Structure formats: structure tokens, C-alpha cells
Amino acid sequence: MWSSFCHWIQHTPVGTAVGGSDWAFPAIETVHLLGMILLVGSVATFDLRLLGFLMPRQSVSRLAGRLLPGAWVGFSVMAVTGTLLFASDAIRKYGPNPVFPIKMLLIFLAGVNMLIFHSGVYRRVENWDDAPVTPLRAKVAGCCSLLLWTGVITAGRWIGFA
Amino acid sequence: VLFSWCQWLENTSWATAIREGLWQFPLLETIHLLSMILLVAATAALDLRLAGFALRRQPVSQLAGRLLPTALAAFGINLVTGFFLFASEATSLYVNRFFFIKLVLIVVAVLFHFVVYRKAARWDDVAAMPAGAKLTGCFSLILWIGVVAAARWIAYV
Numbered sequence: 001m002w003s004s005f006c007h008w009i010q011h012t013p014v015g016t017a018v019g020g021s022d023w024a025f026p027a028i029e030t031v032h033l034l035g036m037i038l039l040v041g042s043v044a045t046f047d048l049r050l051l052g053f054l055m056p057r058q059s060v061s062r063l064a065g066r067l068l069p070g071a072w073v074g075f076s077v078m079a080v081t082g083t084l085l086f087a088s089d090a091i092r093k094y095g096p097n098p099v100f101p102i103k104m105l106l107i108f109l110a111g112v113n114m115l116i117f118h119s120g121v122y123r124r125v126e127n128w129d130d131a132p133v134t135p136l137r138a139k140v141a142g143c144c145s146l147l148l149w150t151g152v153i154t155a156g157r158w159i160g161f162a
Numbered sequence: 163v164l165f166s167w168c169q170w171l172e173n174t175s176w177a178t179a180i181r182e183g184l185w186q187f188p189l190l191e192t193i194h195l196l197s198m199i200l201l202v203a204a205t206a207a208l209d210l211r212l213a214g215f216a217l218r219r220q221p222v223s224q225l226a227g228r229l230l231p232t233a234l235a236a237f238g239i240n241l242v243t244g245f246f247l248f249a250s251e252a253t254s255l256y257v258n259r260f261f262f263i264k265l266v267l268i269v270v271a272v273l274f275h276f277v278v279y280r281k282a283a284r285w286d287d288v289a290a291m292p293a294g295a296k297l298t299g300c301f302s303l304i305l306w307i308g309v310v311a312a313a314r315w316i317a318y319v
Contacts, residue, residue: 026318030311037310041203153199154192161188 006095015087025088032081039074040149042067049134050142056132061125099162103155110148117141168252180250187250194243201236202306204229209306212282212299214291221286222295258319264312271305 009015018024046067048054055063086094094100121137128135134142171177180186208229210216217225248255255261282298285291291299 022318026315027311030314033310033314034307037199037202037206040199041206044199044203150196153195157192157195158188 006090009087010090018084018088028081028084032078035074035077039071042071047142047145050138052133059129061129097159097162099155099158103152106148106151106155113144165256168256171249172252177249190243190246197236197239201233201240204233205306206303209299209303212295214296223286258316260312260315264309267305267309267312
């Protein structure tokens with residue numbers, strides 16, 4: 001199932017185009033990195049506010065409103081460019097790569113952490129919006145998010161060496 | 163002279179350890195990458211403020227005072243990890259034209275920062291920035307994107 005998916009995606013016109021070009025891969029990888037700067041820069045700033053290290057006087061919901069759209073733009077850019085990079089060498093390199101599923105699992109866990117935060121403690125954000133010290137559950141969410149995204153980057157870098 | 167220095171550097175015991183070890187090189191590269199995020203994100207936030215695209219109500223000097231120390235610390239980490247990564251492959255990087263382009267862009271970005279950028283950070287509380295400040299922000303942003311792109315291309319020649 002997985003290997004037939006890898007065969008299919010690598011043989012799409014986009015997959016063969018990226019795989020067959022000298023400059024497409026580094027160009028797409030550069031955009032992937034720029035998306036990562038936007039995503040992780042925005043998310044980490046918000047996480048550090050939750051943990052109380054940054055901007056204690058900024059309201060949490062206002063900060064969320066300004067940072068999280070940037071994070072979603074960064075995430076979308078990464079998802080699209082990441083799919084293209086995967087498609088360029090899916091059968092031989094990325095499909096069988098042992099670190100690739102670890103990276104996907106960490107991204108999934110980051111998503112779960114975000115869901116728990118937004119459907120949990122963030123629903124009553126008006127109670128702690130301006131508090132310099134956030135509730136423990138918000139701190140745990142911020143801490144998990146920082147660790148998970150650091151893990152995603154580390155795993156991403158390790159794919160190239162595995 | 164520079165090339166023989168690269169040869170010597172590459173053959174030091176620690177450079178050899180980085181090159182031949184299983185985890186040293188990827189670990190250094192991951193730290194290099196994480197501090198790059200910090201450096202470029204902090205710099206880009208200030209660039210976007212100067213260019214007038216973001217954070218328009220924040221005074222420029224206050225923003226600069228908070229972001230630049232972070233950017234500087236991250237730059238220091240990038241310099242140190244970058245030096246170790248360079249040492250492990252010094253002779254092949256010496257002839258890599260994208261490595262050369264990356265170094266030139268970094269030197270330009272740093273010079274630009276000290277010569278122009280520090281003055282541009284003086285426009286406080288102005289919603290509409292002077293054209294010079296806007297250009298400064300855009301130019302700095304383009305320079306750092308260029309550094310990231312050149313760095314990524316080093317591996318593909």
C-alpha cells in the first residue's frame with residue numbers, strides 16, 4: 001500500500017519533473033526552509049508567551065490572532081513543498097527512510113497538542129488573557145509545542161543522513 | 163595559503179571526528195538550523211516592521227531593542243556551529259562557489275546592518291515609514307533569504 005503510493009506519487013508529472021531537474025530540488029527546499037522560519041518563528045513566539053518568557057503584558061488572544069495566521073501560511077507552504085520534495089525521490093529515498101515516519105508522527109503529535117490546547121484551556125482564555133502568568137495547562141501546551149517542533153526539525157534534518 | 167590552512171583544518175582530530183562520526187555532523191547541522199530560525203525570524207520581524215508590512219503600532223526602537231539581541235545571540239551560535247561544519251569539509255567548501263556566495267552575502271548583510279540598519283531603527287511611532295527605511299527593511303530581508311538559498315545550494319554542486 002505504502003510502496004504503491006510512493007510509486008504513484010513519484011510517477012506523477014510533478015514528481016518526475018522535480019526529480020529530473022537539477023535546480024528544482026534545492027529551490028523547493030529553500031522555500032521549504034523559509035516556510036519553516038515562518039511557521040516555527042510564529043509558533044515559538046506564541047509558546048514562549050504561554051510559558052511566560054516573552055511579552056508578559058501582551059494579551060494572549062491578541063497575540064494568537066496576529067501570530068497564528070502566519071503559522072498557518074508557513075505550515076501550508078511546508079506541506080506543499082514537502083510533498084513535492086517527497087515525490088521527487090519517493091520510491092528509493094523517502095518512502096523506505098526510517099526517520100520519515102518519525103517526522104510525520106511528531107507533526108501529528110504537534111497537531112494533537114494544538115487541538116487539546118484550543119479545545120481545552122484556550123476556550124476560557126478570557127479568564128487569563130492579560131495574566132502574565134498563564135494556567136499550568138497552557139504552559140504544558142507551550143512546552144510540548146516547543147519540544148515537538150524542535151523534534152520535527154531534528155528529524156527532518158536526519159532524513160538526509162539516514 | 164588559504165587552501166593549505168583549509169587542509170590543515172580538515173585534518174585536525176576534531177574536524178576528522180565531525181566528518182567521520184555518525185551523529186556529530188547532523189547534530190551540529192540541526193543546531194545550526196535552529197539558530198538560523200531564531201536569527202532569520204527575529205531579523206525578518208524587524209525588516210517587515212521597517213518595510214511597513216507588520217507591527218505598525220510598535221515603536222521601531224522598542225522592537226529593535228527586543229529583537230536585535232536575540233538575532234545577535236543566534237548569529238553567534240550560527241557562526242560557531244558553522245565554523246565546525248566548515249572545518250569538517252574545508253577543502254571541498256573552499257572550491258564551492260555557493261559557499262563563497264553565502265559568505266559574501268553574510269558579510270554584506272552584517273556590514274549593511276551596522277552601516278545603514280542601525281540608523282534606520284530610529285524612526286519611532288511613525289505609521290508610514292520614510293522610503294529609505296522601507297528599502298532598508300526590504301533589502302535586509304532579501305539578503306537573508308539569499309543567505310538561506312545559497313546555503314541550501316552548497317550541497318547541490
